[in-house]
Amino acid sequence: MFEYAPAPESTRPDIKEHYGLFIDGKFVEAEDGASFTSVNPADGRALFTVAEAGRADVEAAVDAARRAFETVWGPMSGAERGKYLFRIARLLQERAREFAVAESIDNGKPIKETRDFDVPTAAQHFFYHAGWADKLDYAGLGADPRPLGVVGQVIPWNFPLLMLAWKIGPALACGNTVVLKPAETTPLTAVMFAELCAEAELPPGVVNILPGAGATGAALVHSPVDKVAFTGSTAVGREIAKAVAGTKKRLTLELGGKAANIVYDDAALDQAVEGVVNGIFFNQGHVCCAGSRLLVQESIAAEVLDRLKDRVSTLRIGDPLDKNTDVGAINSAEQLTRIQELTAAGTAEGAEPWQPECELPEQGFWFRPTVFTEVQQSMRIAREEIFGPVLSVLTFRTPDEAVKKANNTPYGLSAGVWTEKGSKILWTAERLRAGVVWANTFNQFDAASPFGGVKESGYGREGGRQGLEAYLDV
Amino acid sequence: MSDRLRVKKTYKLYVGGKFPRSESGRSYPVTTPDGTELANAALASRKDVRDAVAAARKAHRPWAAATAYLRGQILYRAAEMLEGRSGQFAAELASSTGADPGEALGTVEAAIDRLVHYAGWTDKFASVAGGANPVAGPYFNHTKPEPLGVVGLLAPQDDPLLGLVETIAPAVAAGNAVVVVASESRPLPAIGFAEVLATSDLPGGVVNLLSGRVAELAPWLASHADVNGLDLTGVDDPELAAGLEREAAENLKVVRRPGSGTDSLASLRRWTEYKTVWHPAGMAAAAGGGY
Numbered sequence: 100m101f102e103y104a105p106a107p108e109s110t111r112p113d114i115k116e117h118y119g120l121f122i123d124g125k126f127v128e129a130e131d132g133a134s135f136t137s138v139n140p141a142d143g144r145a146l147f148t149v150a151e152a153g154r155a156d157v158e159a160a161v162d163a164a165r166r167a168f169e170t171v172w173g174p175m176s177g178a179e180r181g182k183y184l185f186r187i188a189r190l191l192q193e194r195a196r197e198f199a200v201a202e203s204i205d206n207g208k209p210i211k212e213t214r215d216f217d218v219p220t221a222a223q224h225f226f227y228h229a230g231w232a233d234k235l236d237y238a239g240l241g242a243d244p245r246p247l248g249v250v251g252q253v254i255p256w257n258f259p260l261l262m263l264a265w266k267i268g269p270a271l272a273c274g275n276t277v278v279l280k281p282a283e284t285t286p287l288t289a290v291m292f293a294e295l296c297a298e299a300e301l302p303p304g305v306v307n308i309l310p311g312a313g314a315t316g317a318a319l320v321h322s323p324v325d326k327v328a329f330t331g332s333t334a335v336g337r338e339i340a341k342a343v344a345g346t347k348k349r350l351t352l353e354l355g356g357k358a359a360n361i362v363y364d365d366a367a368l369d370q371a372v373e374g375v376v377n378g379i380f381f382n383q384g385h386v387c388c389a390g391s392r393l394l395v396q397e398s399i400a401a402e403v404l405d406r407l408k409d410r411v412s413t414l415r416i417g418d419p420l421d422k423n424t425d426v427g428a429i430n431s432a433e434q435l436t437r438i439q440e441l442t443a444a445g446t447a448e449g450a451e452p453w454q455p456e457c458e459l460p461e462q463g464f465w466f467r468p469t470v471f472t473e474v475q476q477s478m479r480i481a482r483e484e485i486f487g488p489v490l491s492v493l494t495f496r497t498p499d500e501a502v503k504k505a506n507n508t509p510y511g512l513s514a515g516v517w518t519e520k521g522s523k524i525l526w527t528a529e530r531l532r533a534g535v536v537w538a539n540t541f542n543q544f545d546a547a548s549p550f551g552g553v554k555e556s557g558y559g560r561e562g563g564r565q566g567l568e569a570y571l572d573v
Numbered sequence: 574m575s576d577r578l579r580v581k582k583t584y585k586l587y588v589g590g591k592f593p594r595s596e597s598g599r600s601y602p603v604t605t606p607d608g609t610e611l612a613n614a615a616l617a618s619r620k621d622v623r624d625a626v627a628a629a630r631k632a633h634r635p636w637a638a639a640t641a642y643l644r645g646q647i648l649y650r651a652a653e654m655l656e657g658r659s660g661q662f663a664a665e666l667a668s669s670t671g672a673d674p675g676e677a678l679g680t681v682e683a684a685i686d687r688l689v690h691y692a693g694w695t696d697k698f699a700s701v702a703g704g705a706n707p708v709a710g711p712y713f714n715h716t717k718p719e720p721l722g723v724v725g726l727l728a729p730q731d732d733p734l735l736g737l738v739e740t741i742a743p744a745v746a747a748g749n750a751v752v753v754v755a756s757e758s759r760p761l762p763a764i765g766f767a768e769v770l771a772t773s774d775l776p777g778g779v780v781n782l783l784s785g786r787v788a789e790l791a792p793w794l795a796s797h798a799d800v801n802g803l804d805l806t807g808v809d810d811p812e813l814a815a816g817l818e819r820e821a822a823e824n825l826k827v828v829r830r831p832g833s834g835t836d837s838l839a840s841l842r843r844w845t846e847y848k849t850v851w852h853p854a855g856m857a858a859a860a861g862g863g864y
Contacts, residue, residue: 112600166683196743223709238700239701241836241838241839245848275630333825337822340818340819340822340825341819341822344815344816344818344819344821344822344828345811345812345814345815345816345818347830353826367739375687416623509824524852528848528850533848534846534847534848534849535848535849535850536848536849536850536851536853537850537851538850538851538852539852539853540712540851540853543708543710543712545706545708545709545710545714546709547706547707547708547709547714548706548708548714548716548849548851549706549716549847549849550849551846551847552844553719553721553848554801554824554825555803555824555825557825558825558827558846560847563700563706563716563849564704565847566705567717568842573836573839
């Protein structure tokens with residue numbers, strides 16, 4: 100393996116010491132004066148403080164969004180709405196490097212990923228949905244699709260800007276106004292996006308951004324919004340579903356996963372191994388659709404494991420701002436504790452852990468890529484979402500057994516299948532209970548392609564023509 | 574008048590393609606709106622709900638895997654069977670609801686036409702709702718709707734035949750297997766409809782029909798971990814409906830709240846979810862992942 104000299108990103112965004120809430124087009128402090136600190140996960144140090152929205156702030160933001168919906172955004176023609184969204188997409192592209200570096204610093208993910216994936220895909224989502232704004236009648240969803248009104252949105256910390264784009268893009272294109280709460284560990288690109296909305300001269304109240312933690316999210320869910328859209332854990336999704344029961348609020352949920360990545364004995368092994376690595380180590384495994392269960396056909400298991408360990412040994416773990424880095428920091432101390440607890444449970448239950456020999460930075464939150472063999476389906480590491488760089492390897496003998504094991508989970512977000520036989524791909528994809536199936540690839544996302552789960556991975560889609568349904572009364 | 578003794582019908586449940594009594598051995602009297610006794614209906618229990626869900630789960634996979642053309646022909650066959658018995662259904666409906674015979678016949682005919690409508694949807698729905706997605710990369714990307722699996726349906730209370738058909742047809746046309754709780758006070762047309770389904774080549778277990786108390790049966794359907802969707806149309810008590818929706822949240826069932834619309838495309842969509850499949854198209858993309 101070649102040694103690489105460090106190649107740190109030189110652009111540094113101008114991160115302020117403090118950010119406010121974004122309500123009705125203005126940055127304001129929380130009514131009760133509360134704020135919290137966002138930490139750089141790569142060194143554990145404080146980055147900036149940000150106001151923490153309470154119940155009164157949620158009320159003010161929902162009121163502002165309601166006014167904007169009734170007086171400006173609702174009456175506006177689709178074509179004009181679209182032009183605002185095109186403008187936002189262009190501004191994001193112009194400021195892409197700044198957003199990419201900020202995201203990397205606040206989240207801990209490698210600059211390579213924020214630069215090549217998170218930010219460009221976020222811009223694509225705005226550009227894509229901009230084009231829908233004046234074509235909703237042609238979406239084939241109903242004769243007279245109408246916006247729902249005010250939408251409350253709560254997003255996770257794993258793809259902060261991208262999840263914001265997935266939520267805000269379609270909501271605005273369909274004529275709704277939004278109140279969005281970013282995750283408490285990653286508010287930076289959301290408040291920067293608020294600045295960008297002002298720069299785009301988006302009418303006040305159309306987008307409101309409320310940093311905060313669980314209590315802020317709960318206040319938003321209970322506020323008089325017309326729809327709630329949530330991406331996050333199944334446990335919280337379940338609570339939200341209970342909270343809106345008996346109301347008229349619409350709900351879409353994009354929740355956890357425990358995806359199987361099935362490798363048949365007739366797969367192209369180099370590509371499959373690359374896809375398995377991408378499937379679980381992309382974004383430190385902080386991916387709801389991560390391929391966290393490798394199901395490999397017994398006859399090739401030993402060879403696949405050898406190649407997998409060789410490949411994982413070449414992954415570069417470290418400084419998220421180094422352009423060579425493959426695996427960055429774990430997003431928070433809390434998440435690191437959860438990963439440590441679950442991997443310890445894996446070892447205690449008899450699975451065999453393997454990690455590459457690599458140095459980890461001394462400061463911050465880090466976890467080595469981990470591969471567990473000797474995994475039984477009953478073990479926690481085979482059942483529970485770890486949301487970290489931890490792969491559980493199981494084997495199978497027949498396609499039927501592969502499908503049965505893949506579907507043996509309450510989740511149903513994504514799945515992978517690797518074989519060179521086209522008919523086998525279609526046979527397998529047909530039987531997998533998952534919202535997204537990647538065949539001979541993994542972790543591909545696109546604004547034009549609907550994403551979302553089945554069973555306890557939630558309901559509703561984001562992206563594509565089908566994703567518009569979540570924000571329209573049809 | 575003939576002195577022949579009339580052979581009266583025993584109204585039973587419809588589970589797994591068979592017509593059992595309630596395992597509880599219970600029944601309850603069904604009357605006309607003015608209180609004249611019509612018959613006894615089986616009073617289904619928690620165990621009957623569980624048996625019905627098990628039968629639906631077993632039937633779901635082969636039903637979803639059947640060709641859309643075949644599913645359409647079977648639904649059309651159900652319409653044919655109903656047409657052939659429209660006089661009988663009109664009489665049953667008239668005595669159940671107190672409607673005049675002409676109005677009752679019109680309702681039966683509307684139910685038949687609704688079945689025909691959904692029979693024609695089965696092999697169009699996926700192409701209307703799904704499609705190819707123009708992603709920004711060398712990938713074949715395709716989305717199609719798939720049935721949720723097992724859906725629990727609480728049929729409308731005041732519209733025991735047409736409302737029942739409107740509830741069952743989209744779920745079944747889309748490839749789900751269902752457990753239906755018939756109108757509590759007017760279950761007889763539903764049980765007659767089960768006989769229509771049983772003679773329409775519909776595989777046993779795709780539609781399971783229970784008669785009984787909504788307040789007793791619905792909580793077991795709402796909390797059942799192997800049920801994927803729940804239609805609350807027939808729950809008239811808002812408190813009960815909200816409680817059932819909370820129960821349904823436990824395993825994140827898709828819920829249809831009372832008073833939802835009956836647009837046929839939206840109804841088909843409700844009991845399906847989209848599956849999107851990606852595949853590289855071109856040598857450049859054959860290298861695996863996004864790294």
